[in-house]
Amino acid sequence: MKTRITDSVDGMAVDSASQPSDARLVDETRRGDQAAFGQLVQRYERRLMRVVLRFISDLDLAEDLAQETFLRAYERLDQFDPSRRFGPWLFRIGVNLTLDFHRKRKRRIWSIFFTDRAPEGNFDPQAADPRPELDLQQEVQQVIAQIPEKYRTVLVLRDLENFSTSEIAAILDRKETTIRWRLAEARNRFQELWEKREVIHRRADHEQ
Amino acid sequence: MNCREAKAEIALLVGNDLEDAGARESLRRHVSACPECRGHYQRLKQTFKVLEQADKTETFEVRESMWPALSTRLRHRQQEQKPSRRQWWPLASFLAACIVVVAIINTPAPEHSHAPVVDRGMMSELFPVSGDVSQGPLPHRDEPTTDDSDTPAGKQNKSKPNQSHPGR
Ligand SMILES: [Zn+2]
Numbered sequence: 001m002k003t004r005i006t007d008s009v010d011g012m013a014v015d016s017a018s019q020p021s022d023a024r025l026v027d028e029t030r031r032g033d034q035a036a037f038g039q040l041v042q043r044y045e046r047r048l049m050r051v052v053l054r055f056i057s058d059l060d061l062a063e064d065l066a067q068e069t070f071l072r073a074y075e076r077l078d079q080f081d082p083s084r085r086f087g088p089w090l091f092r093i094g095v096n097l098t099l100d101f102h103r104k105r106k107r108r109i110w111s112i113f114f115t116d117r118a119p120e121g122n123f124d125p126q127a128a129d130p131r132p133e134l135d136l137q138q139e140v141q142q143v144i145a146q147i148p149e150k151y152r153t154v155l156v157l158r159d160l161e162n163f164s165t166s167e168i169a170a171i172l173d174r175k176e177t178t179i180r181w182r183l184a185e186a187r188n189r190f191q192e193l194w195e196k197r198e199v200i201h202r203r204a205d206h207e208q
Numbered sequence: 209m210n211c212r213e214a215k216a217e218i219a220l221l222v223g224n225d226l227e228d229a230g231a232r233e234s235l236r237r238h239v240s241a242c243p244e245c246r247g248h249y250q251r252l253k254q255t256f257k258v259l260e261q262a263d264k265t266e267t268f269e270v271r272e273s274m275w276p277a278l279s280t281r282l283r284h285r286q287q288e289q290k291p292s293r294r295q296w297w298p299l300a301s302f303l304a305a306c307i308v309v310v311a312i313i314n315t316p317a318p319e320h321s322h323a324p325v326v327d328r329g330m331m332s333e334l335f336p337v338s339g340d341v342s343q344g345p346l347p348h349r350d351e352p353t354t355d356d357s358d359t360p361a362g363k364q365n366k367s368k369p370n371q372s373h374p375g376r
Contacts, residue, residue, distance in 0.1 A: 034279060034282060034283075037282075038275045038278075038279060041273070041274065041275045041278060042273055042275055045273060045274055045275070063274060066274065067274055067277065067278055067281070070274070070278055071278070071281065071282070071285075074282060136258070136261055136262055137262050140258060140259065140262035141262075155259075158223065158225075159223060159256075159259045159260075159263065160259070160262065160263050162263070165225060180220060180225065181216065183219070183220065183223075183225065184215075184216035184217070184219035184220050185216070185219070186219075187219040187220075187222065187223065187252065187256065187259075188215060188216070188219050188252070190255065190259065191219075191251060191252050191255040191256075194255045194258060195251065195255070
């Protein structure tokens with residue numbers, strides 16, 4: 001069965017009458033009902049995959065990380081405070097796992113699309129390859145990749161994944177004011193970098 | 209409000225993340241009086257559309273649910289853990305007991321000890337009933353449970369509960 005990832009922020013607050021709440025499924029899982037955990041997995045796996053894929057573009061790797069996230073969540077479920085929401089807690093495990101993995105392979109992950117690009121930090125605009133066939137998604141990814149991680153993470157979670165700033169605060173274990181400050185910084189940096197690459201595009205068009 | 213603050217708030221405003229009406233009003237006043245920040249606002253608004261489009265154009269195909277694979281892995285892990293505990297601890301206890309016996313047999317009787325000298329033959333008869341005849345390792349027992357110290361509340365961070373606002 002193929003499923004398509006939707007844009008909804010589902011899973012973060014599924015409390016409709018027909019479906020058991022996250023809290024209930026967590027409780028049943030703790031009592032040994034593995035099928036209840038299965039429901040949580042099915043509720044969150046697409047969203048989690050989507051988030052992981054924002055940082056890791058390899059589908060197999062992303063699925064490994066998503067599976068590992070669920071395994072760890074299952075193992076640590078006794079540490080979960082049921083008065084809190086399951087979604088941010090799960091994504092915190094997932095995002096940390098992904099970022100750890102990403103840091104270890106820093107020079108590779110973001111360059112899967114752009115194999116000739118320098119790693120973040122020493123980006124040389126002149127060396128950029130403004131391939132016209134890159135679609136918007138890839139161009140955005142390319143620019144986001146140049147933003148330092150602590151800003152980039154917030155930008156991805158807020159502007160590409162539509163988490164609220166309070167959810168991001170819970171996921172990244174930071175104060176919401178910190179998240180808002182980083183978000184502002186990230187957007188301003190994105191704007192600068194985006195304009196810079198538009199200038200390169202125009203220059204490249206002019207030279208042709 | 210200076211330009212630096214204004215630029216940060218403009219960046220929040222373009223994504224509907226400046227909810228405080230007072231902050232919006234003082235930003236509006238600054239921007240109306242500051243051409244530079246006005247220009248920044250216009251450009252950022254344009255660029256932000258790109259991010260919104262990138263968000264919308266995202267359509268990943270996902271493979272089947274990972275739950276069947278995951279549940280298999282979970283079951284395997286549990287099966288690995290349970291029997292290993294059952295098989296391992298009696299063996300460990302037995303080995304520990306052997307070590308104690310060997311240690312006792314090989315330990316020369318303390319010459320200046322105030323402790324009553326115990327006949328070795330007697331000692332091996334005592335073993336393993338008495339625990340205080342030897343300073344050597346005791347047979348393994350189950351460790352006292354420390355689960356109480358691991359309360360979920362202690363592990364969680366202290367930030368406020370989330371009050372999610374609906375997305376944009
Ligand atoms: Zn200004």
